[in-house]
Amino acid sequence: MFPILSLELVHWDYWQRVSLPLDAAIVAIVGPNGSGKTTLLDGLRTLLGQDCSKKRDYKRYVRKNGQPYAWLRAVVDNRRHGRRTHPFFPILADRVTLACRIEKKGGDWTHEYAVVEGEASIEQLAAAAQWLGLQEYRRRLEHAGLSRAIARVLSLEQGQTDKLCEFSPRELLDLVFHVFGDKAVLERYQEARDHQRQTALELAAVAGQLQRLGAEVEKLNGQVNRYREWRRLSDERIALTSEIRPRVEHHYLRESIRMAGVQLIGKRREHAEAKAQLAALEQRLPRQQAEVERTHAALADWDAQLVRLQLDKEAVQRRETIAATELKRRDALLAAAVQAGAADAAQLSAQLDTRRQREDHLRLQCLPLKEQLAELDERIARLLRGERADPAEVRALTEALAAAGIGHRLLP
Known part of the structure; x- marks a missing residue:
């Protein structure tokens, strides 16, 4: 704090004008109760912008003077x-004057402060000083070294200095540092430590944020790589769609056209051959149609012949049935003759001979009928299979010609 060299009080309490030198290292103010010690200290407190002791204020002191x-x-x-x-x-300047002017304005007391270069008297201050408010004045004094710790010491009541013993060691140390002005160094050191601790926390937060940003960067790099891959694939797809695919399709189309040309040549050759065959077939068509007509006529003849053969077969079957019936009758007569005895033996023998002769005659008649019936069955089977039903002599002739390798053709 700045040293106080002198103090002057005008119209303060009952004092008209008092000047005190305070330029010593230690100044002791002693006296009995009521001698003005507290009045002097309250004047100094008021001059330094502090509150008076107990419930007093500066208005109390200036009202007493009148x-x-x-x-x-x-x-x-x-x-x-x-x-x-400084x-x-x-x-x-080496000297600075601090002043407090208290005036009664509008029925109330007001006080103003001034900080003037050099040693200025009250008359000079009243003529040329620039006055300050209480807050601005306190700020100027605090900047000059009147710390809050010194203000706390100044605020101690008379006889209450023993309250310093109630402070903790830390509070006393802080008070000493405040009084001697080294508290600012400790405060700056503490601020530096707090700033360092805060910086470490911020650095840890920045490191965590950097790690998160690194993870986000990795994520974004992955997204960028995926986007680049998608872009590359998209470009390839566009190139395939717009360039490569049309070229391939054009190549395949030209190849298919070439192959179609080769096939077309073969098809044209086949067409020419088919056309020639068609012309030959068209030339053969009248003969084939005539042959078809002859075949139809032959089929009609074969159908009629088949009907006749079936009728003949039925007649032969009836005759065979009659012959079988006669044979059964003969057998019955023979059995009756055996039972009748010798009386009718001659008659039965004659009838038996007659029957045998008739049986032999019928057998002779049945042989060609059976052969004819077998031939008819074979011809019917041929006709049903769609083959020619030629007579036996015709078939024998055609087989002999075929065995000899002689070409032949049957007329319908």
């Missing part, structure tokens, strides 16, 4: 100490 105004003035040291700047920079 004057419409009061002044509090102090001269302080503004020289540099070590590497620090306490009231940008004021560079």
Whole structure:
């Protein structure tokens, strides 16, 4: 904090004008109760922008004097100490005057403050000072070194300095550092440590964010690669659709046209051959039609012949049935003759001879009928199979001609 060199009070409490030198290293103010020690300290507190002791305020002190105004003035040291700047920079003078003017305006008391370069008297301050509000004045004093810790010391009541013993070691250390101005170094150190810790947390957060961003970058790289792959495949598909496929189709079409041309040549050759065959068939058609007509006529004859043969077969079958009946009758007569005895033997013998002769005659008649019946069955079977039903002598002749290799053709 800046050293206070002198203090002047005008119309403060019952004092008209009091000046005190305070430029010693230690200043002790002693006296009995009511001698004005607290009044002096409250004047100093008011000049430094602090509250008065207990429930007092500056209005109490100025009302007692009966004057419409009061002044509090102090001269302080503004020289540099070590590497620090001037306490009231940008004021560079070695002395600075602090002033508090208290006036009664509109029935109420107001106070204003001033910080003036050099040692200025109250008359000079009243003529040319620039007045400040309480908050701005406190800010200027705090910048000059009047810290909150010193303000706490100044706020101690008279006889209550033993309250310092109630502070914890940490609080006392902070108070000492505040008083001697080194608290700012510790605060900056603590701020630096807090900033370092906060920076470490932020760095860890940034590292986590970087890791997440790395994962997102990997994800985006995968998406980009998939998009590039899709783009490549899409370009290939477009190329296949627009260029390669038409070329392949054109190639296959030309190849199919060429093969079709080759096949067309063969088809034309086959067409010419078929046309020639058709012409030959057309030439043979009249003969074939005539042959078909002759075949139809022959079929009609064969059908008529088949009917006749079936009628002949039926007649032969009837005659065979009659012969079989006669044979059964003969056998019955023979059996009756055996039973009749010798009386009728001559008659029965004659009848038996007659029957035998007739049986032999019928057998002779049945032989050609059986042969004819067998031939008729064979011819009917041939006709049913769609073959020619020629007589036996005709078949024998055709077989002999075929065996001899002689070409022949039967007329219908």
